[in-house]
Amino acid sequence: MKNKIISRAIVFFTVALFVSCNEEGEFKLFSNENTIVGIQPFGEIAQSEVDSVKAAVKEYYDFEVVVYDHIPLPENAYTEIRYPRYRADTLVEWLSQHVPDTVDMLLGLTNQDISITKYEDAARTDVKDPEWQYTDFGIFGLGRVGGNACVVSSNRLHRKVGNEMFIKRLTRISCHEVGHVLGLSHCPESNCLMNDANEKISTIDNSSGELCASCWDEIH
Numbered sequence: 001m002k003n004k005i006i007s008r009a010i011v012f013f014t015v016a017l018f019v020s021c022n023e024e025g026e027f028k029l030f031s032n033e034n035t036i037v038g039i040q041p042f043g044e045i046a047q048s049e050v051d052s053v054k055a056a057v058k059e060y061y062d063f064e065v066v067v068y069d070h071i072p073l074p075e076n077a078y079t080e081i082r083y084p085r086y087r088a089d090t091l092v093e094w095l096s097q098h099v100p101d102t103v104d105m106l107l108g109l110t111n112q113d114i115s116i117t118k119y120e121d122a123a124r125t126d127v128k129d130p131e132w133q134y135t136d137f138g139i140f141g142l143g144r145v146g147g148n149a150c151v152v153s154s155n156r157l158h159r160k161v162g163n164e165m166f167i168k169r170l171t172r173i174s175c176h177e178v179g180h181v182l183g184l185s186h187c188p189e190s191n192c193l194m195n196d197a198n199e200k201i202s203t204i205d206n207s208s209g210e211l212c213a214s215c216w217d218e219i220h
């Protein structure tokens, strides 16, 4: 469901980076021996959720992960267009400007709902129909392909599931957004972590939770 947004919303300003990344023939983060991911917890997100994401990113990508102190969500990301929540692209922009020199990327975590505007086309001229819904559309996470920041919200992931599945969703989406930052776009392989979930959380629940061989090769 909401993951589809990611494909549309980030395509405009991220795929261009992705393509230029490919033209250069290298992915910047993997040119480093030791990639370090910083996690920036926002507001009241539970420490157990932060710890789970830290462990998952560390284990799955074999990266060093550092966690910073909780800070309030940037006020300029707040919106009341449809509901009181935070604009994901503004959060990613904020994070990208606050990446400490000592880490390669910053992953923001929040328990507040986050949203983007979903467009019909890559040029971002027409809001997807129905406009009332897509002008401010709730999502799970947003990452810039080949950028240096991403954000994940746990807000929508509790729905209709127990804690184990909730954490599975949270960690998979976090690894998915980190995958975007590493240079991966969405993948057509249905079991792949980088699949765009066909707008359904069930796709995330049923996925292998891992990158397909082709995506894995691309970042190594």
Ligand SMILES: [Zn+2]
Residues within 6 Å of the ligand: 006, 007, 176, 180, 186, 196
């Ligand atoms: Zn995505």
Ligand SMILES: [Zn+2]
Residues within 6 Å of the ligand: 187, 188, 189, 192, 193, 194, 195, 211, 212, 213, 214, 215, 216
């Ligand atoms: Zn893949």
